[in-house]
């Protein structure tokens with residue numbers, strides 16, 4: 001068992017892995033690219049996210065990690081609707097558009113959208129769109145984790161996938 005002094009030393013130690021080493025390691029994980037959107041009382045917003053993951057299928061649930069310093073944070077915090085639009089292989093321009101520093105109307109002017117059951121914008125040419133309501137939110141470090149229960153899905157089986165790997169885009173063709 002650790003003494004109080006040993007516990008204090010462990011808790012106040014600097015992290016063993018610095019931020020840059022963590023990011024370099026994470027850059028080796030290939031990930032799907034998503035434009036995550038919302039609409040509701042807080043207004044309309046969308047951002048690019050690779051930190052999206054399947055949680056469970058009963059109830060069908062995804063998670064999305066959102067940096068609390070993002071310009072879209074307040075809007076997502078005030079709305080319950082979220083649509084995770086996974087990009088098709090030809091949509092890297094859209095990823096860059098929603099990836100930061102662009103005015104929100106300009107971001108949405110870059111593509112065609114429909115309205116989902118929840119009211120969130122669905123990207124017409126997405127590989128797949130998961131229309132969701134946020135069932136739970138929690139904070140870890142700099143990010144909020146949104147647990148999103150899927151209420152409807154729209155899928156284009158013939159499209160390829162846009163993959164982010166080694167800080168760049170790669171294109172996976174469908175079968």
Ligand SMILES: NC(=O)C1=CN([C@@H]2O[C@H](COP(=O)(O)OP(=O)(O)OC[C@H]3O[C@@H](n4cnc5c(N)ncnc54)[C@H](O)[C@@H]3O)[C@@H](O)[C@H]2O)C=CC1
Nearest residue numbers: 022023024026027049050051065066067142143166167168
């Ligand atoms: N989870 C996140 O919040 C992510 C944020 N980004 C943003 O896009 C910028 C460009 O990213 P890259 O070109 O891939 O180069 P980078 O060197 O900044 O990031 C490399 C990898 O580290 C991870 N990462 C980056 N920033 C992170 C963060 N704040 N929290 C948790 N994981 C993070 C991601 O997996 C990313 O692909 C980043 O600096 C960041 O602002 C990109 C990917 C994921």
Ligand SMILES: Cc1cc2nc3c(=O)[nH]c(=O)nc-3n(C[C@H](O)[C@H](O)[C@H](O)COP(=O)(O)O)c2cc1C
Nearest residue numbers: 047048049050051065066067070071098099100101
């Ligand atoms: C490829 C890529 C993946 C990203 N993934 C995430 C993510 O998973 N979570 C996140 O909070 N931000 C992520 N970002 C950054 C957000 O897209 C960006 O902060 C957001 O568009 C808001 O930018 P703004 O604060 O300038 O408006 C990613 C950016 C890029 C280009």
